[in-house]
Amino acid sequence: xxxxxxxxxxxxxxxxxxxxxxxxxxxxxxxxxxxxxxxxxxxxxxxxxxxxxxxxxxxxxxxxxxxxxxxxxxxxxxxxxxxxxxxxxxxxxxxxxxxxxxxxxxxxxxxxxxxxxxxxxxxxxxxxxxxxxxxxxxxxxxxxxxxxxxxxxxxxxxxxxxxxxxxxxxxxxxxxxxxxxxxxxxxxxxxxxxxxxxxxxxxxxxxxxxxxxxxxxxxxxxxxxxxxxxxxxxxxxxxx
Amino acid sequence: xxxxxxxxxxxxxxxxxxxxxxxxxxxxxxxxxxxxxxxxxxxxxxxxxxxxxxxxxxxxxxxxxxxxxxxxxxxxxxxxxxxxxxxxxxxxxxxxxxxxxxxxxxxxxxxxxxxxxxxxxxxxxxxxxxxxxxxxxxxxxxxxxxxxxxxxxxxxxxxxxxxxxxxxxxxxxxxxxxxxxxxxxxxxxxxxxxxxxxxxxxxxxxxxxxxxxxxxxxxxxxxxxxxxxxxxxxxxxxxxxxxxxxxxxxxxxxxxxxxxxxxxxxxxxxxxxxxxxxxxxxxxxxxxxxxxxxxxxxxxxxxxxxxxxxxxxxxxxxxxxxxxxxxxxxxxxxxxxxxxxxxxxxxxxxxxxxxxxxxxxx
Numbered sequence: 001x002x003x004x005x006x007x008x009x010x011x012x013x014x015x016x017x018x019x020x021x022x023x024x025x026x027x028x029x030x031x032x033x034x035x036x037x038x039x040x041x042x043x044x045x046x047x048x049x050x051x052x053x054x055x056x057x058x059x060x061x062x063x064x065x066x067x068x069x070x071x072x073x074x075x076x077x078x079x080x081x082x083x084x085x086x087x088x089x090x091x092x093x094x095x096x097x098x099x100x101x102x103x104x105x106x107x108x109x110x111x112x113x114x115x116x117x118x119x120x121x122x123x124x125x126x127x128x129x130x131x132x133x134x135x136x137x138x139x140x141x142x143x144x145x146x147x148x149x150x151x152x153x154x155x156x157x158x159x160x161x162x163x164x165x166x167x168x169x170x171x172x173x174x175x176x177x178x179x180x181x182x183x184x185x186x187x188x189x190x191x192x193x194x195x196x197x198x199x200x201x202x203x204x205x206x207x208x209x210x211x212x213x214x215x216x217x218x219x220x221x222x223x224x225x226x227x228x229x230x231x232x233x234x235x236x237x238x239x240x
Numbered sequence: 241x242x243x244x245x246x247x248x249x250x251x252x253x254x255x256x257x258x259x260x261x262x263x264x265x266x267x268x269x270x271x272x273x274x275x276x277x278x279x280x281x282x283x284x285x286x287x288x289x290x291x292x293x294x295x296x297x298x299x300x301x302x303x304x305x306x307x308x309x310x311x312x313x314x315x316x317x318x319x320x321x322x323x324x325x326x327x328x329x330x331x332x333x334x335x336x337x338x339x340x341x342x343x344x345x346x347x348x349x350x351x352x353x354x355x356x357x358x359x360x361x362x363x364x365x366x367x368x369x370x371x372x373x374x375x376x377x378x379x380x381x382x383x384x385x386x387x388x389x390x391x392x393x394x395x396x397x398x399x400x401x402x403x404x405x406x407x408x409x410x411x412x413x414x415x416x417x418x419x420x421x422x423x424x425x426x427x428x429x430x431x432x433x434x435x436x437x438x439x440x441x442x443x444x445x446x447x448x449x450x451x452x453x454x455x456x457x458x459x460x461x462x463x464x465x466x467x468x469x470x471x472x473x474x475x476x477x478x479x480x481x482x483x484x485x486x487x488x489x490x491x492x493x494x495x496x497x498x499x500x501x502x503x504x505x506x507x508x509x510x511x512x513x514x515x516x517x518x519x520x521x522x523x524x525x526x527x528x529x530x531x532x533x534x535x536x537x538x539x540x541x542x543x544x545x546x547x548x549x550x551x552x553x554x555x556x557x558x559x560x561x562x563x564x565x566x567x568x569x570x571x572x573x574x575x576x577x578x579x580x581x582x583x584x585x586x587x588x589x590x591x592x593x594x595x596x597x598x599x600x601x602x
Contacts, residue, residue, distance in 0.1 A: 082349035086342060093586035095546030098579040101563045105572030106334075181444030185550065188567060198450045202553060207454055214450035218443045225442045 005230035008222035015219055019043050019212060026208040038197040038209040043216060050193035050220065053111065053183040057118030058176055065123045065175070066168065069130025070156065084131060088124055096121050096182045100189050114186025114193075121182050122175040129171025133164035166232065173228040180221045194220060281306025285336075288343060293351025300344035301365050305372060307336055312381050356598060359591040383580075386573040393562065394577065400557030401585065404548045407480045409541060412487035416540075419488060420495025434496070437489040445482065445547055449554045452478035479551025486547060487540045494536020498529030531601045538593035545586040549578075559585075 020043065026036035072080040096117045103113035137160050145159045161168075187195030194217045201209030281303045288299035311329055329337065344365075348358055373384070387394055419437070423430025440448075456477050502525045510524045552560025563578025565571075 082346055083342070086345045086349070089590070090587070093542055093546075093590050094583040095549050095586070097550050097560070098546075098563070098582050101567055101575045101579050104567060104570075105575060109570075177442055181446070184444045184446050187446075188553070188564065195446055198446055199553075202450070207457075210450045211454060214447040217447040218451065221442050221444050221447070222439075 005226040008219065008226040012216070012219040012223040015216060016043055016047060019216070026212070030206075030208045033206055033208050035206070036208045038200065038212050040200070041192065041196070043194075043212070046192060046194050046196060047216065047220065049191075050180070050183055050195075050217075053114060053118060053186065053191065053193055054176065054179045054224070057115055057122050057179055057183075058172070061119050061122030061175060061179075062126055062172060064119075065126025065171070066130050068123075069127050069134065069168075070161075072127075072131050073134040074152075081131070084127055088128055091120060091124050097185050097188070100182075100185060104189050109190035111186070111191045113189040114183060114191040117186070118179050118182050122179045125171045125174040125178065126168065127171075129167050129174075130164065133167035133171075134160055136167075137163050169228075169232045173225065173232055176228055177221055177225050180217070180224050184217045278306065278310045281310060285340065288340075288347070293347050296347035297344040297351070297361060300340045300347065301368060304337060304340045304344075304365075305368055307333060307340070308369075308381070309372065312384075315381050356595045359595045362587075362591060383573050383576055386571075386577055390562075390574075390577065394581075397557065397559045397562055397578070398581065400561075401545070401548055401559050401582070404476060404480060404483070404551060404556055404558055405541070405544045407476070408483035408487060408548070409544050412484045412491055412540065413537070415484075416488045416491025417495045420492035421499065423492060424496045424499040430496070434489070434492060437492055440485050441489055445486065445550050446553065448485065449478050449482045449551060452482055453554060456481070474555040476551070476556040478554045479548060479556035483544055483547045483551065487544060490536045490539040490543065494533050494539070498533035498536075499525055501525075501529040501532045503528075531597050534593060534597045534600060538590060538597065541593060542586050542590050545582060545589060549582050 020037070023037040027033075030036055068080070068084055072084045074080075099117040099120060100113045103116045107113055107116070141159060141163070142155065145155045150158065183191070183193050184195035184198070187193055187199045194213055197209045197213030198217070199213075201207060201211075201213065284299045284303035284306060288296040288303065290296075291299055311333065344361070345358075348361055419430075419433055423434050453474060457474075506524055506528065507520060510520045515523065548556065548558050549560040549563065552558055552564050559578045559582045561578070563575055563582075566574030566576075566578060
């Protein structure tokens with residue numbers, strides 16, 4: 001494995017450990033601010049709850065995305081494909097923050113509105129990647145599999161999914177990066193995450209907190225992107 | 241379709257909040273007698289399951305109008321004397337609305353309607369809702385009351401939102417097209433530029449907007465002329481610049497793909513006919529690549545509408561202001577007043593540009 005994909009993750013870790021010690025630096029950068037370091041919750045706790053939000057949404061999103069994608073590409077499932085198309089089209093038009101905001105009156109403040117939006121938006125890239133990847137499996141490969149007496153289930157698990165795995169994993173990577181961004185927005189609905197210092201800083205007129213939250217959120221997105229990129233590439237290299 | 245009929249019966253029909261402080265209470269279908277609206281609506285919903293394609297879509301629209309009309313009727317009776325009271329749909333009615341819209345979309349898909357047909361259907365539905373509004377058939381719904389009370393704010397939000405979208409989109413169109421053309425001609429350096437633009441996409445929007453505040457504030461302090469032009473840390477500037485940066489990738493990628501969309505044979509044939517490079521570009525590459533470029537423009541426009549909403553966090557205007565105000569005051573109608581127009585605006589622009597694309601591709 002090359003080391004480059006790990007660099008953002010290492011930077012993120014370094015920033016996470018260094019920030020609590022950087023109080024004087026921020027004090028010098030923002031002399032007008034009374035409390036230059038965000039201390040309401042530790043950055044590590046915020047990172048953990050952010051990561052939990054991302055993981056808790058990514059797993060159901062992967063299951064539904066791949067499941068719907070497989071269902072939509074089965075022969076005779078034209079209906080499913082239209083539903084999938086309509087859902088993707090609609091969700092691309094509506095920004096995640098709108099979903100979070102609309103969910104608040106229904107389910108209340110806290111983690112739930114973010115989870116709803118996260119699952120919705122993480123599902124889409126997986127769904128799109130799955131339908132796209134399964135559609136590109138060459139027909140002669142499918143014919144050969146059918147000719148060798150494979151059942152449709154065997155064809156799906158032994159031929160189609162292995163061939164389609166690299167693009168699906170790439171879709172998962174997009175979904176994960178999107179989930180990091182959407183989870184940060186969840187702070188407006190009261191979810192505790194790395195977006196929380198940004199919102200708290202904006203509300204209290206504390207630019208130092210805004211910078212701290214934003215730097216960590218951005219680095220976390222790059223870290224997730226780099227780590228998943230490192231995971232995706234070996235798979236695509238080894239698959240037939 | 242059964243979902244659309246059963247959901248309001250089982251999961252609650254309407255929610256009535258006498259004012260903002262008292263917790264809202266649910267109202268079941270049986271509590272009020274609005275069968276004049278709901279019975280035809282239910283019949284239309286059931287009919288939609290049996291009718292073919294386009295008729296089913298119309299039946300779904302009729303059912304939706306009936307449901308909204310019924311809600312308004314209840315609202316009119318229960319909140320007539322209370323100006324602070326707001327009546328809105330309960331979870332069941334929301335699910336019914338969603339199910340009906342999805343069913344209509346499915347019916348159109350089954351009938352093989354293209355983008356232009358879908359746009360026409362959506363326009364028809366909007367006209368129907370507008371007619372109901374004009375006839376006063378929706379005036380008592382909480383959302384409509386809130387909208388009427390906040391008319392000027394709503395208009396300012398629409399103007400602000402469109403202004404911000406344009407302020408980010410137009411420069412991005414120029415810079416993105418230039419970057420795309422550059423990437424098309426100078427493959428190696430161009431690839432690096434595209435990689436940089438792609439890396440920008442990884443940064444969460446909220447973090448990018450927030451990170452832009454301080455540098456812009458410093459710039460404003462250093463150059464008083466810029467400060468007078470409205471460049472301060474908090475405000476429209478970080479949102480517009482942030483959105484601009486995000487839009488560069490879809491536009492540049494679409495430009496590069498559009499320039500390469502012409503088949504090599506067509507380009508060779510044009511060269512063989514003695515076309516100058518400029519003529520090849522104007523008469524072969526640009527016409528053949530136009531639909532591809534428009535696809536990128538559509539993606540960018542829809543993204544801009546959504547991203548600008550988040551800009552309200554850093555002090556930009558637009559519908560996001562209403563949405564975040566609503567979140568702060570826990571006023572569901574106000575949240576919807578910010579969120580629904582954003583969704584509608586994005587869907588309308590998407591449908592319109594898609595219809596243009598389909599027209600060009602033919």
